[in-house]
Amino acid sequence: MNSSETQYAGFWVRVASILIDGTFISLITLLPFMIFIKISHIFLSTEYFFIVVLFFIFPLSTIPGIVYYSWFNAEGRQTIGKKIFGLLVVDNNSNPISVKQSFLRTLVFTLDSIILSIGHLLILFTKKNQTFHDLLTKSYVIDINPKYRGGFYYILIIVITTVISYGYVEIINLYIEAYSLPTSSMENTLMVGDYILIDKVDGNKFKPKPGDLVVFQYPPDKSISYIKRCIATSGQTVEIIDKKVYIDDKLVQNHPGVKFIDKIIIPRPTNKYGIRTYRSLGSRDNYGPITVPEGAYWVMGDNRDNSEDSRYWGFVQQENIIGKAGIIYFSWDYYNSRIRLNRIGKLIK
Secondary structure: OOOOOOOEOOHHHHHHHHHHHHHHHHHHHHHHHHHHHHHHHHHOOHHHHHHHHHHHHHHHHOHHHHHHHHHHOOOOOOOHHHHHHOEEEEOOOOOEOOHHHHHHHHHHHHHHHHOOOHHHHHHHOOOOOOOHHHHHHOOEEEEOOOOOOOHHHHHHHHHHHHHHHHHHHHHHHOOEEEEEOOOOOOOEOOOOOEEEEEEEOOOOOOOOOOOOEEEEEOOOOOOOEEEEEEEEOOOOEEEEEOOEEEEOOEEOOOOOOEEOOOOOOOOOOEEOOEEOOHHHOEOOOOEEEEEOOOOEEEEEOOEHHHOOOHHHHOOEEHHHEEEEEEEEEEEEEOOOOEEOHHHOOOEOO
16 A cells, blocks of 8 residues: 555544454453452452452453454454454554564553553544554554444444443452542541452351451441441440450450540530430440440441541441452542552552
8 A cells, every 4th residue: 555545544443443352352351350250259368369359360351452452463464343444553664563563562552551541642643643552663553444434333332342341340349349538537547548449248248357347338328338447246245444445354455557646526426415425335435335236246447536436326237248448559648649659559457
């Protein structure tokens, strides 16, 4: 094809072809992905489950896509999406690119996709419709047999790929859920601005133990999720004396993340006698004793002087348990407007 006759593929047709290819890759990798997630979730503890998923299963799930694009974009071959829309990847001389060049192009494409596809938008500003991975590898996407063009096809493809992507997300949500910390009730274990992943397990199967950080439906309003530390389980008696917690008359050693600030910041429901505690069994610092009923848990925040917890609204029922806190995947310091790099990837204990 002479350069004067070359038609460089536009933005939308390239998006449509990528969506088709992405759908194909998703379909062939969905079952293995589900199997690996399920097996890991059954046999591994929360900590190891997140390590395996984040550092092994997710990275490995990109390999089929890398192999697919590297092979079918090289030496005159076409991916399914490019074949449907009549596109071909070529070099400066309009010759098909090599496998090596295609592999480098795919790696850059993958990295760019992870960071919001910013490099893909270069196509809007380059004369020959090149994205960042095109520019870096000196390649072009050209029209060799234009067909199936138009708004109807693009809309149809977007709808199909959206449905499949939604399915992927729903599968992941069966096991993992994202949660952010809006308050300081769990300091110093968890900070305001921490974004965490929850090992989301069936509430009837996960039996929290004292010391576990659990996520549950907030008893007064089940549409809200809370995260607290399990202090006591069914049949155990809790008593707080001068801020010290006793379980069955034995002093409990505080978790290293527990802190006291000697001042209540969160407004509490009050009456003329002061702060209203659950069943009016004392105050924030001296409470109980109270025995946890069958199928329930007593939970408290690590920031003991600034936590709305079982002292104020009572027990958490087994059926309201959502899962166990797993790992911090991002952390933003709102006060200093910066990322807390030292907290990212930290396992929650």
